[in-house]
Amino acid sequence: MDVAALSPAQARARFRAGERVPTAGWCRGWTQANLIAVPAPLRYELLLFAHRNPRACPVLDVGEPGAWSTTLFRGDLRTDLPGYRLYRGGEPVADLDEVTGQWRADLVPFLIGCSFTFEGALLAAGVPLRHLEQGRNVPMYRTNVPCESTASLSGPLVVSMRPVPEELVSTAVEVSGRYPRVHGAPVHVGDPAAIGVLDLDRPDFGDPVELRPGDVPLFWACGVTPQAAIMASGVEYAIGHLPGHMAVLDVRDDDYRVT
Amino acid sequence: MDVAALSPAQARARFRAGERVPTAGWCRGWTQANLIAVPAPLRYELLLFAHRNPRACPVLDVGEPGAWSTTLFRGDLRTDLPGYRLYRGGEPVADLDEVTGQWRADLVPFLIGCSFTFEGALLAAGVPLRHLEQGRNVPMYRTNVPCESTASLSGPLVVSMRPVPEELVSTAVEVSGRYPRVHGAPVHVGDPAAIGVLDLDRPDFGDPVELRPGDVPLFWACGVTPQAAIMASGVEYAIGHLPGHMAVLDVRDDDYRVT
Known part of the structure; x- marks a missing residue:
């Protein structure tokens, strides 16, 4: 199937x-x-x-x-x-x-x-998707980046994370960047701590996904952000x-x- | 001054x-x-x-x-x-x-x-602005293009018009297109009747502006549209x-x- x-x-x-x-x-x-x-x-x-x-x-x-x-x-x-x-x-x-x-x-x-929405385009460009390989949900994290608030709604930016082989980081950024209406390019590449993500193995939503040797974590703005707000x-x-x-x-x- | x-x-x-x-x-x-x-x-x-x-x-x-x-x-x-x-x-x-x-x-x-907002960029690119040359307000027109409505708000798209010398049409489109947050590229180039504008000399808002020989009318989406709605x-x-x-x-x- x-x-x-x-x-x-x-x-x-x-x-x-x-x-x-x-x-x-x-x-x-x-x-x-x-x-x-x-x-x-x-x-x-x-x-x-x-x-x-x-x-x-x-x-x-x-x-x-x-x-x-x-x-x-x-x-x-x-x-x-x-x-x-x-x-x-x-x-x-x-x-x-x-x-x-x-x-x-x-x-x-x-x-x-x-x-x-852009994962098909990533695969077509040769970027592996570790969560699919590992049969898991994508991991999502609350960051320490605050959203712009309104009178009664505020909360942190939530991100999804995909490990990407270092030599394909540029490709992944470029390909996802072609889809600005579905989050576009990553908001952060690399060190999780820089956006307040302290333990990749403990996502706030979804499943942990293992990085392969040479993988770099890429973080995309995530539509779970309204739920965090x-x-x-x-x-x-x-x-x-x-x-x-x-x-x-x-x-x-x-x-x-x-x- | x-x-x-x-x-x-x-x-x-x-x-x-x-x-x-x-x-x-x-x-x-x-x-x-x-x-x-x-x-x-x-x-x-x-x-x-x-x-x-x-x-x-x-x-x-x-x-x-x-x-x-x-x-x-x-x-x-x-x-x-x-x-x-x-x-x-x-x-x-x-x-x-x-x-x-x-x-x-x-x-x-x-x-x-x-x-x-992008008129400075048009001038810098060599595109003349006839309404400024003629000391007039820009002309604005209700079109026959309906906006996407909501439960209680509907109305026509309103456009502003600037006459542009034919050889500079492409430049005007390209330069204004760099400003998508302030209407971007024109929504229409040429025949006013194609968008339901029947008489350029009788704008719905602003002043009429004279086309010089060789000018083509360019129409940009206009922020008066909410007032029309x-x-x-x-x-x-x-x-x-x-x-x-x-x-x-x-x-x-x-x-x-x-x-």
């Missing part, structure tokens, strides 16, 4: 049926997105937070209050992701396979670009995707490539 | 003292911006409208409700622009020199990028700048140039 060959609708049907799995490597050629749904009174703050932090929070699509599909996502946002995380008072209170009962009528869904800001109620378990959109990744 | 040599603070002092004049050519090297201030309940819709129409509505800065300065504009937004337009129920009801008495405590000010959507209350009479920001135009 080659999950890379599945269509978005086929993948969503499997997730709807209960499969809980990170989506790295799934649906090669299709765009993946982070989900963050907040109560309508917070939607302005979230959109402004995203606007002020475009590297981490590139907004690809926004739904109307209570909507469970959007222009770019023709499935059901309540069931068609492989995993969800429910927040109350800024605390993650449950990881769920579907959130039909939790999808309040005032929830506004935001879809935020995801770096899985939900936590840091004590937001009353929110639903996110389970980190690494993304929404697969009905848009080709090439649509987010600039040339 | 060379208005191009004024600092933003010097220019704002003159506008505050009552000078009502288009700001094209003022404060060379400094960023200019459109103002649109809407009641807080509409701020989400306006930010989403801007997000969905980034070419016309690049948001440079947003203030808190009732604020009259922002990070990028250290003057007083109620007095330091050379002219204002007040809207009630979507109708322009007054053009004013200052709006201190009209600045409701729930107004949220948005500053939107303005193509005057205010009108088309019957928004209860709003304050904009008088078209062409911009906010001069404390940011260099080079900060919005990409290379």
Whole structure:
């Protein structure tokens, strides 16, 4: 079963049926997105937070209050992701396979670009993806870099990390840089401590991934950043995707490539 | 008196003292911006409208409700622009020199990028600016191109027009294209009728400008677009700048140039 060959609708049907799995490597050629749904009174703050932090929070699509599909996502946002995380008072209170009962009528869904979108281009350019080789979710870390805040939303930049062989660092930067709407080039190359990541083996989200000899850690701004802000800001109620378990959109990744 | 040599603070002092004049050519090297201030309940819709129409509505800065300065504009937004337009129920009801008495405590000010910002770069590249030569405001037109709408905001794309000698069209496109945050390259080159502009001599905003023999009209997305949406959507209350009479920001135009 080659999950890379599945269509978005086929993948969503499997997730709807209960499969809980990170989506790295799934649906090669299709765009993946982070989900963050907040109560309508917070939607302005979230959109402004995203606007002020475009590297981490590139907004690809926004739904109307209570909507469970959007222009770019023709499935059901309540069931068609492989995993969800429910927040109350800024605390993650449950990881769920579907959130039909939790999808309040005032929830506004935001879809935020995801770096899985350019992984196909990295592979095509000869850059190995260690998390795929090792069958793991990508590791994600809270940094000590603060986001630009709004009146009630603040929090740290979250990054995803991919180990890249030293001789391919430049290639990885250049190739991912062609996808600015899905985080673009890395925000940091090298020493994790420089951005406040103290132990690569203990990611805040996702799985640890082993560096091979000669690998350099590359850090990309990550669409889990809004979830970190939900936590840091004590937001009353929110639903996110389970980190690494993304929404697969009905848009080709090439649509987010600039040339 | 060379208005191009004024600092933003010097220019704002003159506008505050009552000078009502288009700001094209003022404060060379400094960023200019459109103002649109809407009641807080509409701020989400306006930010989403801007997000969905980034070419016309690049948001440079947003203030808190009732604020009259922002990070990028250290003057007083109620007095330091050379002219204002007040809207009630979507109708322009007054053009004013200052709006201190009209600045409701729930107004949220948005500053939107303005193509005057790259005019210095056009001149430096040898592209003549006919509106400056002719001592006029730039002409602006409603097009027949609809913006992407939100639940309650819709309206036409508004464009500014500059006549450019045919042999310099490519240069003008390239140079302005380096400033994507202040409208970037033209949205249309040539036949005005193709975008629903039927009479260049009758702009919807600003002044008519004469084409010289061999000039081609170039049309740029314009930050008056939100005001056209205010009108088309019957928004209860709003304050904009008088078209062409911009906010001069404390940011260099080079900060919005990409290379």
